[in-house]
Each structure stands twice: as C-alpha cells, then as structure tokens.
Amino acid sequence: MTSFAEQCRIHDAAREEALARTVRIIKAANLELVRFVWCDLHGVLRGKTLVAPAAEKAMREGVGLVSTLMLKDTSDRTAWKVFEPGGTASLPGFGFANNFLLMADPESFRQLPWTTATGWLRGQPHYPDGKPVELDTRYVLQRALERLHAAGYAMKCGLEVEFHIYRIEDTTPQLDPELAAWNGLPPKVRMIHPGYNLLAEAWFDMSEEPLRIVQRTAQALGLPLLSLEVEFGPSQVEAVFEATDALTAADNMVLFRNAVKMALLRAGYHATFMCRPPFPTIMSSGWHLHQSLVDAKTGRNVFRRDSPAEGSTPLQASSTLSRIGESYLAGLLAHAQGMTVFCTPTANGFGRFRPNALAPQSVLWGRDNRGAMLRVVGECGDEATRIENRIGEPAANPYLYFASQIHAGLDGIERGLTAPPATESPYGAGAEPLPTRLGDAIAALQRDEVLCKAFGPAFIDYFSRIKQAEQDRFDAAEDKDDFQRREYFGRF
Known part of the structure; x- marks a missing residue:
C-alpha cells in the first residue's frame, strides 16, 4: 500500500533508511514524546507532540495541522474570514479551517537537551492530495x-x-x-x-x-x-x-x-x-x-x-x-x-x-x-x-x-x-x-x-x-x- 510520503514524492531509499535510523534512536533512547514542528510565516515553530510509538507512522502518513496556522498575523489573529463563503477564494486549497498534513524530515531528528525523553522533527505542510503547500516559507526558499x-x-x-x-x-x-x-x-x-x-x-x-x-x-x-x-x-x-x-x-x-x-x-x-x-x-x-x-x-x-x-x-x-x-x-x-x-x-x-x-x-x-x-x-x-x-x-x-x-x-x-x-x-x-x-x-x-x-x-x-x-x-x-x-x- 502506498504511504502518504510516497504520494508526496518525498520518500525514497535514502528517506527510508533515515526513517528507520530515527526509529531505532527513539527506541534505544527510551524517548517518550516526539515533537513534529513547522516554521510559520513569522519564524515561530508550531506543531504537535506525539507519543514515541506513533512517530514512525507519522513520518510515513503525516500529522494533521489546521490550515489557519498559515493565515495568522503576529498576534495570532487569522487574516482571512475562513468561515464565510468565498472567504479564502484567493487561497486555493484553503477553506473552512481545513487540514494540511505535516510531513517530517527524518534527517532533521534531534533529542532535545533541555527536557527529558523528547525528540524533535522538522516538517513541511502538504495538501491532502500530496502536493506541497506553495506558501510555506521553507518551500519558498527551496524554489529560490x-x-x-x-x-x-x-x-x-x-x-x-x-x-x-x-x-x-x-x-x-x-x-x-x-x-x-x-x-x-x-x-x-x-x-x-x-x-x-x-x-x-x-x-x-x-x-x-x-x-x-x-x-x-x-x-x-x-x-x-x-x-x-x-x-x-x-x-x-x-x-x-x-x-x-x-x-x-x-x-x-x-x-x-x-x-x-x-x-x-x-x-x-x-x-x-x-x-x-x-x-x-x-x-x-x-x-x-x-x-x-x-x-x-x-x-x-x-x-x-x-x-x-x-x-x-x-x-x-x-x-x-x-x-x-x-x-x-x-x-x-x-x-x-x-x-x-x-x-x-x-x-x-x-x-x-x-x-x-x-x-x-x-x-x-x-x-x-x-x-x-x-x-x-x-x-x-x-x-x-x-x-x-x-x-x-x-x-x-x-x-x-x-x-x-x-x-x-x-x-x-x-x-x-x-x-x-x-x-x-x-x-x-x-x-x-x-x-x-x-x-x-x-x-x-x-x-x-x-x-x-x-x-x-x-x-x-x-x-x-x-x-x-x-x-x-x-x-x-x-x-x-x-x-x-x-x-x-x-x-x-
């Protein structure tokens, strides 16, 4: 069965090897939690914290994030009226606080030094059809x-x-x-x-x-x-x-x-x-x-x-x-x-x-x-x-x-x-x-x-x-x- 990572065309032999290596580290270090994070428009990390046994599946299938996280100003107010008809007409793929899927890079794995038994992974958002979200700022730099x-x-x-x-x-x-x-x-x-x-x-x-x-x-x-x-x-x-x-x-x-x-x-x-x-x-x-x-x-x-x-x-x-x-x-x-x-x-x-x-x-x-x-x-x-x-x-x-x-x-x-x-x-x-x-x-x-x-x-x-x-x-x-x-x- 094809994983969402494969559907996104980001998964290959190298990523599979990195994923397996990260899973081994999580288990060997007896980690309890893994933070899946993403950098927003303002340079602030947001994301979700999963229990360690859920990390492997999340690296393959993604972690759901509400799309309005990408529409926030520096006060965390949403700059679009997402629940009004046509409120996100200028943003194809956004609407009604729908979900994106955060796809983590296994190579980014760190164990956090200031807290206990916690890992960390950086990810980028994808639409449910597997395409990258073009407004993601890391994707903007990758294109440049x-x-x-x-x-x-x-x-x-x-x-x-x-x-x-x-x-x-x-x-x-x-x-x-x-x-x-x-x-x-x-x-x-x-x-x-x-x-x-x-x-x-x-x-x-x-x-x-x-x-x-x-x-x-x-x-x-x-x-x-x-x-x-x-x-x-x-x-x-x-x-x-x-x-x-x-x-x-x-x-x-x-x-x-x-x-x-x-x-x-x-x-x-x-x-x-x-x-x-x-x-x-x-x-x-x-x-x-x-x-x-x-x-x-x-x-x-x-x-x-x-x-x-x-x-x-x-x-x-x-x-x-x-x-x-x-x-x-x-x-x-x-x-x-x-x-x-x-x-x-x-x-x-x-x-x-x-x-x-x-x-x-x-x-x-x-x-x-x-x-x-x-x-x-x-x-x-x-x-x-x-x-x-x-x-x-x-x-x-x-x-x-x-x-x-x-x-x-x-x-x-x-x-x-x-x-x-x-x-x-x-x-x-x-x-x-x-x-x-x-x-x-x-x-x-x-x-x-x-x-x-x-x-x-x-x-x-x-x-x-x-x-x-x-x-x-x-x-x-x-x-x-x-x-x-x-x-x-x-x-x-």
Missing part, C-alpha cells in the same frame, strides 16, 4: 535555491544574531488568569548586564550563567556556534555561527531562536529576538547576514577576485569583488527597498534605522563599513570574500530573508548591473532612504516587479495581507509601547 542552482551557483551564509536576555522576576502579569488578554502581558524582568561597555569581560562574566545555557543548548543540537559576545546595549548579547549552505543556515536559525528561548525559560530567563525591547533605554538588535555565492560544482567562491580590476580605485566594487560579485551587490542595492520587508518584517523593527547607531539608514554599500546597508568584507585573494547585509532584524523569517537576497542578487547578475562607488558617509544627506515603517516597506515590495515575479503574485498577496494586518493594528493602537510589549516582547 533551485533557481540559483540552475544558474550554476549555491549560496553560503554566516549568521551574526543579536538578541536580549533578561532574568524573569515575576510571571504574574503573564500567567495570572485575571490579567489574561489577547495579546497578554509578558513577564516582569530585570537585566543580566547593565550595557554600554562593549565586549567587556566583566559584563560577560556577569552574564555567563544564561550564556552557558545558550552555548550548551546550541552545541547539543549540533549547531555550528562560534562565539557568544556581550553587545553594547543593556542585557544585549550576540551569537555568531560558522557559514554553511543557505538552507542549513536558515534551518539552524529557526532552531536556535526557538530552542534557546525554551531552554532559558526553564532556567528562569526570558530571551527575546524582538528588535527593540519595550524599555526606555535599549540598543536595537540586528541580524547581520554574511552571504556569498559559490560554484555549484566546485564550491569555489565566485565573489573572490585575485587582483583589483585594471584602473579601479578602492571605492569601486571591482577592486575587491569579481564581476559576478559586483553584479550581485548591485542587485541587492537595486531591490533594497523591495526586500526590506523580508529582512525587517515587524512594525517594531523599523525603529532601528537611525543615524550613527551601527544600523543602516540608506541604500548604500561600503568597504568594511558598519554604517552602510551592505558591507563588503575581504580583500583580493581572500576565499572568505562576502557581502554582509545589515538591514535584517533577529525576528525575521530566515527562509524569506535568504530568498529575497537570492532573487535580488540574481537579477543583478542576469542584467550585468554595476555598483556605484562605495560610501564614505553612510549617514550623509542625499542617499536613497530605506523604508521607515512596515506599511511603507510592504508598498515598496508591491512596486518591485522583479521580486513580485520571483516570489510569485500569490505569495506576495498572501504575505502583504498578513503584514498589513499587523501594521493596521499598530496604527490603531492608542499606546504604541503597550502594543509592542504585548505583540512582540512576550512572543518573539
């Missing part, structure tokens, strides 16, 4: 990577992720049933270090207990963690990861973000990947994405240049980047406004774009310049030559963030674009500004014909409607700080 591979390239990504960790003082606001609301209040917290002393060893020592939890959790899950650092802002820290292929890096980001929040919570800490926590004096957190393209066959870095182009100056991209690298850079600049909403997708995140704050303000690139939107890192002959995008916030969905880079960069390559000179004044007047609010970023995406075509009109309409619902509620909120405290701080 297929386009990149067809051009002869693969993508490598390194992650630098800033976030905040606080010690929980009182959970009463969050858990008192008399205070329950949609959205509810987060817990009361205090800082783990006072900030304003960048990379201070004393502040690291003060923060070591929660940072050890982050370290041990990441390493136990097999994530390629390189360093943990005390950042400039109060209670702000940073995690840096080795570069990997793009899909692995995106998967790692989703797992890291969700795992450290849960592991730290068990120990009495609150981690938030919200860009600007709701306190009077904070520093915004960024997610700096280091990216390069490699030859799909040889693995050679195609951004690398052995020597400066003849007649070039240090302010020209051709003095550092190959022709392909320069065109990719120029593509990122050409589509900067349109891709911003994938890099900074919350109403909260746009407060980061301000002068002299180690965050970008304008559509510019620079040579090792941390004030520019795009920072070119490396010298001629350096195999690690790369472009760092500095407009991302740590709450971004990594699958969409990466896909936007691929589609923008490929357009630059396909059109042979050249980059303007590097900036030496990233906060100077006259440069093209980045969007300053979520609604403006949505509109910029909708005007970008290249990105709309690459992502597909159906996805752009879907994504825009959900993000616009968030902007509309933010605009309607009388107390913007309270809105962000409830909307983002407790959840992200």
Whole structure:
C-alpha cells in the first residue's frame, strides 16, 4: 500500500533508511514524546507532540495541522474570514479551517537537551492530495535555491544574531488568569548586564550563567556556534555561527531562536529576538547576514577576485569583488527597498534605522563599513570574500530573508548591473532612504516587479495581507509601547 510520503514524492531509499535510523534512536533512547514542528510565516515553530510509538507512522502518513496556522498575523489573529463563503477564494486549497498534513524530515531528528525523553522533527505542510503547500516559507526558499542552482551557483551564509536576555522576576502579569488578554502581558524582568561597555569581560562574566545555557543548548543540537559576545546595549548579547549552505543556515536559525528561548525559560530567563525591547533605554538588535555565492560544482567562491580590476580605485566594487560579485551587490542595492520587508518584517523593527547607531539608514554599500546597508568584507585573494547585509532584524523569517537576497542578487547578475562607488558617509544627506515603517516597506515590495515575479503574485498577496494586518493594528493602537510589549516582547 502506498504511504502518504510516497504520494508526496518525498520518500525514497535514502528517506527510508533515515526513517528507520530515527526509529531505532527513539527506541534505544527510551524517548517518550516526539515533537513534529513547522516554521510559520513569522519564524515561530508550531506543531504537535506525539507519543514515541506513533512517530514512525507519522513520518510515513503525516500529522494533521489546521490550515489557519498559515493565515495568522503576529498576534495570532487569522487574516482571512475562513468561515464565510468565498472567504479564502484567493487561497486555493484553503477553506473552512481545513487540514494540511505535516510531513517530517527524518534527517532533521534531534533529542532535545533541555527536557527529558523528547525528540524533535522538522516538517513541511502538504495538501491532502500530496502536493506541497506553495506558501510555506521553507518551500519558498527551496524554489529560490533551485533557481540559483540552475544558474550554476549555491549560496553560503554566516549568521551574526543579536538578541536580549533578561532574568524573569515575576510571571504574574503573564500567567495570572485575571490579567489574561489577547495579546497578554509578558513577564516582569530585570537585566543580566547593565550595557554600554562593549565586549567587556566583566559584563560577560556577569552574564555567563544564561550564556552557558545558550552555548550548551546550541552545541547539543549540533549547531555550528562560534562565539557568544556581550553587545553594547543593556542585557544585549550576540551569537555568531560558522557559514554553511543557505538552507542549513536558515534551518539552524529557526532552531536556535526557538530552542534557546525554551531552554532559558526553564532556567528562569526570558530571551527575546524582538528588535527593540519595550524599555526606555535599549540598543536595537540586528541580524547581520554574511552571504556569498559559490560554484555549484566546485564550491569555489565566485565573489573572490585575485587582483583589483585594471584602473579601479578602492571605492569601486571591482577592486575587491569579481564581476559576478559586483553584479550581485548591485542587485541587492537595486531591490533594497523591495526586500526590506523580508529582512525587517515587524512594525517594531523599523525603529532601528537611525543615524550613527551601527544600523543602516540608506541604500548604500561600503568597504568594511558598519554604517552602510551592505558591507563588503575581504580583500583580493581572500576565499572568505562576502557581502554582509545589515538591514535584517533577529525576528525575521530566515527562509524569506535568504530568498529575497537570492532573487535580488540574481537579477543583478542576469542584467550585468554595476555598483556605484562605495560610501564614505553612510549617514550623509542625499542617499536613497530605506523604508521607515512596515506599511511603507510592504508598498515598496508591491512596486518591485522583479521580486513580485520571483516570489510569485500569490505569495506576495498572501504575505502583504498578513503584514498589513499587523501594521493596521499598530496604527490603531492608542499606546504604541503597550502594543509592542504585548505583540512582540512576550512572543518573539
């Protein structure tokens, strides 16, 4: 009898071997529960927890999930009226809170280090007829990577992720049933270090207990963690990861973000990947994405240049980047406004774009310049030559963030674009500004014909409607700080 996994055309001999291996591990480790999870539009993991004996069948036949999980904004409100006739007419395959089936990847199996006897599997949703749900964000990145591979390239990504960790003082606001609301209040917290002393060893020592939890959790899950650092802002820290292929890096980001929040919570800490926590004096957190393209066959870095182009100056991209690298850079600049909403997708995140704050303000690139939107890192002959995008916030969905880079960069390559000179004044007047609010970023995406075509009109309409619902509620909120405290701080 054909299994649903076979009907989905995702099951082959390799998957069967991985499935059998995972079942053996579950039994040998005497696991009791297995979490089957999926990454939603906002980068949050959702799913169901099965008893261990049910895991093998679930890997073959899927786990039912209500389709409205894909229609939620950041408050968990459904952005479509799914029970009204024609309410989901723009979403073929959706309707009346119908079911999708989550198909897990046996290769993704982990045993969770912060809880007992529990396994974990990542999955992607499929329609009941076996077809993948095209609006799934991991599928969106997979399609972008297929386009990149067809051009002869693969993508490598390194992650630098800033976030905040606080010690929980009182959970009463969050858990008192008399205070329950949609959205509810987060817990009361205090800082783990006072900030304003960048990379201070004393502040690291003060923060070591929660940072050890982050370290041990990441390493136990097999994530390629390189360093943990005390950042400039109060209670702000940073995690840096080795570069990997793009899909692995995106998967790692989703797992890291969700795992450290849960592991730290068990120990009495609150981690938030919200860009600007709701306190009077904070520093915004960024997610700096280091990216390069490699030859799909040889693995050679195609951004690398052995020597400066003849007649070039240090302010020209051709003095550092190959022709392909320069065109990719120029593509990122050409589509900067349109891709911003994938890099900074919350109403909260746009407060980061301000002068002299180690965050970008304008559509510019620079040579090792941390004030520019795009920072070119490396010298001629350096195999690690790369472009760092500095407009991302740590709450971004990594699958969409990466896909936007691929589609923008490929357009630059396909059109042979050249980059303007590097900036030496990233906060100077006259440069093209980045969007300053979520609604403006949505509109910029909708005007970008290249990105709309690459992502597909159906996805752009879907994504825009959900993000616009968030902007509309933010605009309607009388107390913007309270809105962000409830909307983002407790959840992200």
